[in-house]
Amino acid sequence: MVRGMNRQAPTLEDVAREAGVSRATVSRVINGVRNVDPSIQDLVRRAIERTGYTPNRAARSLVTRRSGTVALVVSGAGDSSADGVPAGGVSAQDQNAFTARVFADPFFGRVVSGVIGHLRPRCMHPVLMFAESAEARAEVLSYLRQGSADGALVVSTHPEDPLPALLAAEGLPAVLFARPARPVALSYVDLDHRDGGRQAADHLLARGCRRIVTVAGPLDVRASQNRLDGFRDAMARQGRPYVPIAEGGFTLASGMSAMAGLLAEHPDLDGVFAANDLMAQGVCQMLREHGRRIPEDVAVVGFDDSTIAVTCSPQLTTVRQPVEDMAAEMARLLEEHIRGVRTEPTSVVFDPELIVRDSA
Amino acid sequence: MVRGMNRQAPTLEDVAREAGVSRATVSRVINGVRNVDPSIQDLVRRAIERTGYTPNRAARSLVTRRSGTVALVVSGAGDSSADGVPAGGVSAQDQNAFTARVFADPFFGRVVSGVIGHLRPRCMHPVLMFAESAEARAEVLSYLRQGSADGALVVSTHPEDPLPALLAAEGLPAVLFARPARPVALSYVDLDHRDGGRQAADHLLARGCRRIVTVAGPLDVRASQNRLDGFRDAMARQGRPYVPIAEGGFTLASGMSAMAGLLAEHPDLDGVFAANDLMAQGVCQMLREHGRRIPEDVAVVGFDDSTIAVTCSPQLTTVRQPVEDMAAEMARLLEEHIRGVRTEPTSVVFDPELIVRDSA
DNA sequence: TCCGCTGAATAGAGCGCTCTCCCATGATCG
DNA sequence: CGATCATGGGAGAGCGCTCTATTCAGCGGA
Numbered sequence: 001m002v003r004g005m006n007r008q009a010p011t012l013e014d015v016a017r018e019a020g021v022s023r024a025t026v027s028r029v030i031n032g033v034r035n036v037d038p039s040i041q042d043l044v045r046r047a048i049e050r051t052g053y054t055p056n057r058a059a060r061s062l063v064t065r066r067s068g069t070v071a072l073v074v075s076g077a078g079d080s081s082a083d084g085v086p087a088g089g090v091s092a093q094d095q096n097a098f099t100a101r102v103f104a105d106p107f108f109g110r111v112v113s114g115v116i117g118h119l120r121p122r123c124m125h126p127v128l129m130f131a132e133s134a135e136a137r138a139e140v141l142s143y144l145r146q147g148s149a150d151g152a153l154v155v156s157t158h159p160e161d162p163l164p165a166l167l168a169a170e171g172l173p174a175v176l177f178a179r180p181a182r183p184v185a186l187s188y189v190d191l192d193h194r195d196g197g198r199q200a201a202d203h204l205l206a207r208g209c210r211r212i213v214t215v216a217g218p219l220d221v222r223a224s225q226n227r228l229d230g231f232r233d234a235m236a237r238q239g240r241p242y243v244p245i246a247e248g249g250f251t252l253a254s255g256m257s258a259m260a261g262l263l264a265e266h267p268d269l270d271g272v273f274a275a276n277d278l279m280a281q282g283v284c285q286m287l288r289e290h291g292r293r294i295p296e297d298v299a300v301v302g303f304d305d306s307t308i309a310v311t312c313s314p315q316l317t318t319v320r321q322p323v324e325d326m327a328a329e330m331a332r333l334l335e336e337h338i339r340g341v342r343t344e345p346t347s348v349v350f351d352p353e354l355i356v357r358d359s360a
Numbered sequence: 361m362v363r364g365m366n367r368q369a370p371t372l373e374d375v376a377r378e379a380g381v382s383r384a385t386v387s388r389v390i391n392g393v394r395n396v397d398p399s400i401q402d403l404v405r406r407a408i409e410r411t412g413y414t415p416n417r418a419a420r421s422l423v424t425r426r427s428g429t430v431a432l433v434v435s436g437a438g439d440s441s442a443d444g445v446p447a448g449g450v451s452a453q454d455q456n457a458f459t460a461r462v463f464a465d466p467f468f469g470r471v472v473s474g475v476i477g478h479l480r481p482r483c484m485h486p487v488l489m490f491a492e493s494a495e496a497r498a499e500v501l502s503y504l505r506q507g508s509a510d511g512a513l514v515v516s517t518h519p520e521d522p523l524p525a526l527l528a529a530e531g532l533p534a535v536l537f538a539r540p541a542r543p544v545a546l547s548y549v550d551l552d553h554r555d556g557g558r559q560a561a562d563h564l565l566a567r568g569c570r571r572i573v574t575v576a577g578p579l580d581v582r583a584s585q586n587r588l589d590g591f592r593d594a595m596a597r598q599g600r601p602y603v604p605i606a607e608g609g610f611t612l613a614s615g616m617s618a619m620a621g622l623l624a625e626h627p628d629l630d631g632v633f634a635a636n637d638l639m640a641q642g643v644c645q646m647l648r649e650h651g652r653r654i655p656e657d658v659a660v661v662g663f664d665d666s667t668i669a670v671t672c673s674p675q676l677t678t679v680r681q682p683v684e685d686m687a688a689e690m691a692r693l694l695e696e697h698i699r700g701v702r703t704e705p706t707s708v709v710f711d712p713e714l715i716v717r718d719s720a
Numbered sequence: 721t722c723c724g725c726t727g728a729a730t731a732g733a734g735c736g737c738t739c740t741c742c743c744a745t746g747a748t749c750g
Numbered sequence: 751c752g753a754t755c756a757t758g759g760g761a762g763a764g765c766g767c768t769c770t771a772t773t774c775a776g777c778g779g780a
Binding site: 371372373383384387388391393415416418419420421422423424 | 735736737738739
């Protein structure tokens, strides 16, 4: 680094001069295209080393029309902004609350992990965005339009989320987590929730449970509905048409109160299926407070196989949702859409798997 | 949009032609620089509207040498890569485990929230990066060097994290969460952990607790140490030189087992200070299993005021760490470093605040 | 010997934007 | 009334890269 600490970063030009070749040749070596004489390749590589050259992303994107960035959007329903929200839109308070809710569930962390796992080897990176208001949605759209990101991975927290339709309308590359409530011409990745519910029912029945109840998720969420449907169908198929249900909100507290209600009405219950692990944890806590042993007195099956399934005690028997794999698949699909290799919307549905631990 | 659905996005040139002015004038209107005749401003704005123009980020970055992106780096200690890691470096498994650990604590979600809160109004965006291995660290550095991001916000999960020093050595703009173990010429944001410990002690004593114990965090983490020191000093100042300690790992499970141990040795305890809320939750669960009522029999004080402080039952009395504000301050400092408004490393230390709820 | 012909390297035209000059205009002033 | 100056606008030079078109060297075949 004797060559003077000039603040300016070295450019292709500098490397070319150093190596005694043209800019184009250096570019070819870096991008590994076309035939370049091995001896010259070496020459160039050494020059790159010597100058400490790093390609400038902006310049590259400008010509390739690709940023190497994808937006990872967590999207809510939010105001339509037409209904005259007090100026300034969403308050910091609201945004914090929204973010906190999103991250309270380990689910999102798994999504991030899966996405990064796929993106990293391809030198791509996720930009985190929240789209909980009309304003924020507009920002996401403009971010994509101006080419700051090549596409979007969207995780909706609400069935009425308008973002997918907006993305589809503009023809922006995007992949969704879970099938959207309304049909939209976008690829998505999903889980066979029905089958997950079925597996939970079969396991509880096989264990010999006779009085089974269920704490369902919010019934306006399709995934919750499907888990419940699959669960009930399997029960019905085994001659159990009636299953007491309490609706929860996917939170620990809601699991506890749902369980309290069920215990009051059905004190002799001996099996519970909770539609996610967080609620299952609440269920366990409430059962313990009522002196029930798990799984001796009551067997509990959760859903997701999130980190809490193993941190909570007893460790949860649960239906595994392979979130990391699903997220990686989203990234893969998006990448293919961006590269233009894939043009038609596609869906990939994953199979859940029962993980047997201590709670059932 | 009658003007032919040519796939090409409209450029400044197009807008300029449409408005009958020069490219430079349109640019001036968009960036709000220099005086432009109001009537022409209007003309231009209408032309922008009509063409549906969005400025191209890459082109802009190329000349301004600013990307409008900052890296939000979650950094671990990780291998030094010199010790011959089996080819391929970090496995997907490891990365998932790392990510899961990071997101299991609601802490990181609050950081994200605070950062976005500051960045969004400034049209800046965070790129999520993990730096749990030497390879990953190199990638972060190159990402910054090539101008893909203007600076880095670093949250270290390990005191020996080498990333801060690397960033400082290259003179890349960066701000840390928490003071680094070794002195590094970077700005950071921190909390007065000692004072937080003090507040917890004072509250338990003021409540009349006589047999107080504490579940500390990992003692190789400075924050844990400081919380403990502050706690013990305050106790000592009130004539209580001896406080039984169990060391936990900031996880729910570790809180439970630490509490189990303390209960065995000090069955008559009536007050517990846990160094974070997750452990406090474990403490509460364990106390309940031993038939203790909270707060009647045992008072529990947590630390952080994370979301679980209110979702857990009873709701936790806890020392609030204003993570969102701290994260926003990080973003603010980084932005100033990037703009060149601030050149010297700075530290900002926040004060904790005791939030009294039901557990103590 | 000359002519394609192929492979390897170069020249140079942009990508879409910002920003520094420079020029036209009209107001101000000695 | 010409010199001075603020004001608003345009021309055009890049920013650092990719990629097409082009040149050039070498080589076998008629």
